[in-house]
Amino acid sequence: MRYDKGRKDQTRRHILEVAGKRFRESGIEAVGVAALMADAGLTHGGFYSHFESKEDLVREALTEALQGTKTLLAEALREGGLAAMVHVYLHPTHRDNPGHGCALAALTAELARRPDETRATLSNGLQEIAELIAERLPGDEPKVRLDTAMAIFGTLLGALQLARGVTDPVMSDGILESGAQAALVLASGCAHD
Numbered sequence: 001m002r003y004d005k006g007r008k009d010q011t012r013r014h015i016l017e018v019a020g021k022r023f024r025e026s027g028i029e030a031v032g033v034a035a036l037m038a039d040a041g042l043t044h045g046g047f048y049s050h051f052e053s054k055e056d057l058v059r060e061a062l063t064e065a066l067q068g069t070k071t072l073l074a075e076a077l078r079e080g081g082l083a084a085m086v087h088v089y090l091h092p093t094h095r096d097n098p099g100h101g102c103a104l105a106a107l108t109a110e111l112a113r114r115p116d117e118t119r120a121t122l123s124n125g126l127q128e129i130a131e132l133i134a135e136r137l138p139g140d141e142p143k144v145r146l147d148t149a150m151a152i153f154g155t156l157l158g159a160l161q162l163a164r165g166v167t168d169p170v171m172s173d174g175i176l177e178s179g180a181q182a183a184l185v186l187a188s189g190c191a192h193d
Contacts, residue, residue: 007096008049008050009051010062011042011046011050012038012050014060015036015037015042015047015050015057016057016060016064016185017050018036018039018040019031019036019040019058019061019063020061020062020064020065020103021058021099022036022039022099022102023058023062023106023107024098024099024100024101024103024105024106024107025063025098025099025106026111028058028107028110028111028114029110032052033047033057036057042119043165043168055114055115055117055118058114058118059117059118059121061103062103062107062111062118062122062124062125064089065102065103065120066103066104066124066125066128066129069101069103069104069125069129070125070128070129070132071104071144072088073085073088073089073129073132073133076088076089076100077132077133077136081136082133082136082184082187083184085133085136086152086156086180086183086184087180089102089156089160090156090159090160090163090176090177090179090180090183091176092176093162094160094171095160095164095172095176098164101160102157102160103125104122104125104126104152104157105157105160105161105164108157108161119162125152126153130146130149130150130153131146131149131163132149132151133149133152134146134148134149137149137187137190138190139190144190148186148187148190151186152183152186152187155182155183155186156179156180156183158179159175159176159180159182159183160176160179161179162175162179163176163179164174172183
């Protein structure tokens with residue numbers, strides 16, 4: 001049976017959503033194609049009519065997830081500025097739901113061991129997020145603002161990863177708050193560079 005293009009696109013989008021969530025929750029290597037397709041309610045054999053390989057799926061799911069993070073951060077910046085963005089990223093809800101959160105926080109260590117093409121997807125997404133943050137920083141020097149934005153996002157990313165990794169909920173909350181304070185100090189120092 002042949003399906004129209006709209007249905008195939010819808011199925012592909014569904015696979016990407018399921019894959020993005022599963023990769024962020026369990027890691028890329030822990031998620032096999034057969035299990036992923038079963039989670040999506042599809043047969044294993046249908047995978048290759050949508051993607052050339054698992055790595056192709058990883059790149060596309062990463063691209064989608066990074067776009068979601070960028071959209072979330074852009075909305076927070078628009079509505080409440082840098083402080084709002086920092087607190088949205090380091091919110092307990094984000095910490096407690098990695099399957100729906102930032103793919104970089106969930107997967108950076110694993111992505112560092114992926115092929116160059118996949119790592120380029122990570123690099124491009126990170127660059128776009130840093131540029132988004134840099135647009136909101138004070139100062140006249142674009143390179144200083146971009147460098148500071150990278151430092152801010154690195155601080156947010158590291159704080160979120162540590163907050164997810166510890167077992168003590170009080171310590172985890174403290175890590176989120178300390179990370180937020182550190183990111184905001186970095187942002188305020190940008191104007192003085």
